[in-house]
Amino acid sequence: MASPTLPNTHYPSPSSPPYHAEIVSTVNAVLAEAASNPTPSLRCYRHTSAQHRAEGAATFEELTKQVAKLPQATQTDVETMWSIFARSTASTRLLILGGLLNQCCVPQLSFVHQAVPPLIRVDFIAMSPPNVAFKILSYLDAKTLCRAAQVSKTWQLMANDDRLWHRMCEQHIDRKCTKCGWGLPLLHKRQR
Incomplete structure (x- = not known):
């Protein structure tokens, strides 16, 4: 199976900061590693707890409904990103998240700041x-x-x-x- 790569159209234009080419090569290397090692490492408490799995399924269902409202090409892109992330190892997931957070603007980071605390609470x-x-x-x-x-x-x-x-x-x-x-x-x- 060929390793997936993201075309440069998924990233900012060439007039963006000079690290653009470095980001593209890093993400493509991460994706190649993810394709060669599709089994994620050990699951965390959130993924082994029945209560958290049920909550996660409801959240994912809501996200899927929102994605269904997008144009077909965008739906495919989002589902591909989710699939790649799901197959990735823990270290690869951290790299992907780091790259995504680096690309986020303040309103998106604010959303992450509000969304994360309820997800990491442990009873x-x-x-x-x-x-x-x-x-x-x-x-x-x-x-x-x-x-x-x-x-x-x-x-x-x-x-x-x-x-x-x-x-x-x-x-x-x-x-x-x-x-x-x-x-x-x-x-x-x-x-x-």
Whole structure:
């Protein structure tokens, strides 16, 4: 299979900055490497998490609808770029992204700045094994545990676990906690 190359028409005109030829040769070298090694390296958390895969599929579907509104030639170009990027190794993807960011104007960089933070958020409780998540939450006091339950449904499920609250109650029987200020009453003294 011949290595794909992007014609110079995809780049700024010859009157553009002097690095134009260097960019074209670098991108073509990256594309040749991508064609020779179509298997990307190990997948990250975003691509192994079922929740993130579902969110990514919905986003990709929306992008595909927007691409369908473009002229046929532009649709083909966009789909080709996506395909090349998907087949690339992690290091090649970084090179491609670096080149794209270098070509972006301020409004496009502003879009990237807004789009990236939600994509890189990681829910460490949801991705951790249940016993690890339970251990993390077991270090919280009652007030913080109640706040943690409000973060997401996953956190609520974990924070409402009876084992967490049982352990917390056991710590406060017969004494008032100096850290949180509450305690359970002495049951044998209250009986009449």
